Amino acid sequence: MSTIEKVLARIDADLDKSLVRLFELLKIKSISTDPVFKTDCRAAAEWLSRELTDFGIDANVRDTDGHPMVVGHKKTGKSGPHVLFYGHYDVQPVDPPELWHSDPFDPKIVIREDGTEMIVARGAADDKGQLMTFVEAARAYVAETGDLPIDVSILLEGEEETGSPSLHPFLIANKDELTCDLALVCDSDMWDAETPAVTVMLRGLVSEEVSVKAAGRDLHSGMYGGAARNPIHVIADIVANLHDHNGKVTLEGFYDGVVEMPLDVKHLWEEIGFDAKAFLNCVDLEIPAGETDRSLLEQIWTRPTAEVNGIIGGYAGAGFKTVIPAEASLKISFRLVGNQDPVKVRDAFRSYVHSKIPADCSVDFKAHGGSPALRLDFDNPALTKGKNALSDEWGKTAVLIGCGGSIPIVGDFKTMLGMDSMLIGFGLDDDAVHSPNEKYNMKSFHKGIRSWARILDALSKE
Structure with a gap:
């Protein structure tokens, strides 16, 4: 022996x-x-x-x-x-x-x-x-x-x-x-239960909080609607233009450092029997929402993301209040892969947000940490x-x-x-x-x- x-x-x-x-x-x-x-x-x-x-x-x-x-x-x-x-x-x-x-x-x-x-x-x-x-x-x-x-x-x-x-x-x-x-x-x-695995890739993370301020106080939407800037609209515009119609993130230089997986690894993933439909069905979804030219495994393991984690603004209590809020905020996180630089991603996002802020509004940022991907x-x-x-x-x-x-x-x-x-x-x-x-x-x-x-x-x- x-x-x-x-x-x-x-x-x-x-x-x-x-x-x-x-x-x-x-x-x-x-x-x-x-x-x-x-x-x-x-x-x-x-x-x-x-x-x-x-x-x-x-x-x-x-x-x-x-x-x-x-x-x-x-x-x-x-x-x-x-x-x-x-x-x-x-x-x-x-x-x-x-x-x-x-x-x-x-x-x-x-x-x-x-x-x-x-x-x-x-x-x-x-x-x-x-x-x-x-x-x-x-x-x-x-x-x-x-x-x-x-x-x-x-x-x-x-x-x-x-x-x-x-x-x-x-x-x-x-x-x-x-x-x-x-x-x-x-x-x-x-x-x-029968197939061993080695985890070789971990996505990195950049998290950011954005606060947009418009008027000096909450406004009556009947008196000021259509004339006064609504910071929720500004936040919505930021979010709406963060991805293109193919699911790609639009930030300048965002994909710098993203590494393609070797073909033999991709072929191995194709053979392991991953059921993308079942993966989404278990959370009551059906259609992959990421980059349209990528498999679901690529989307969750090897591709970077920009995900909105929260939008806050206006009245959210019981009933209704016709108000234009003075302030709205956004919480967003980016999952990074390959050699993406967390600092560059954060800077690119902030530059993008500044480009969306009207002249009579102000914006503040709060960083919530950042770390690179590991492979x-x-x-x-x-x-x-x-x-x-x-x-x-x-x-x-x-x-x-x-x-x-x-x-x-x-x-x-x-x-x-x-x-x-x-x-x-x-x-x-x-x-x-x-x-x-x-x-x-x-x-x-x-x-x-x-x-x-x-x-x-x-x-x-x-």
């Missing part, structure tokens, strides 16, 4: 022990947002530190202004990339508790009618079950071979569910220690190895997917530590993350452990 075959056999033999350890972690009420559970969050950090130390990871608990971090290192001196694995041990509140079928901190194995075994508990999928797939893979590798195949560092935080307020200062203070060749992040999903190069050797390792384990070609949203930690790793991230997780759409009766499929847990073992082995190879 090869080394990896021996490690996989060890994982299979020790699965019950791995499950016991996961259940121990799931029983800890590490709800980060509620101060009542502060000691529980520390207990979870200390538990993880002990477990890592138990099989040879040099780990300890690090205090922050909030909940502690767990940092561990295993230096092997072997060739191959030095990776930083990231996960989080904090969980969401369980509210409303009456909707749970059992105690959310008393994990259970539940079997569906179709025979699917599920681990049910708060944190089963987000993120304790996910992070333990990596921990158990590392444990099995050390148990079988006496070491890991490459240098591994581990960072586990306790505030992800509350916006990670302590993470930025922690990364700054420990930059030299935590900077590695590649970050591995487990807080993501498979394509479906792992498709020719990155680590990506190829990770994809092939997943394909070997699951018996289906792993899919390279995008994420329409943004994952802050991945951006922090890139901008603060200069590291790319490979996002590999084994969650499913029906895991009820953040909801009552959260679950993680037993198959996800078992094959997730095996997958990480294969990935670590693959990364060690030339």
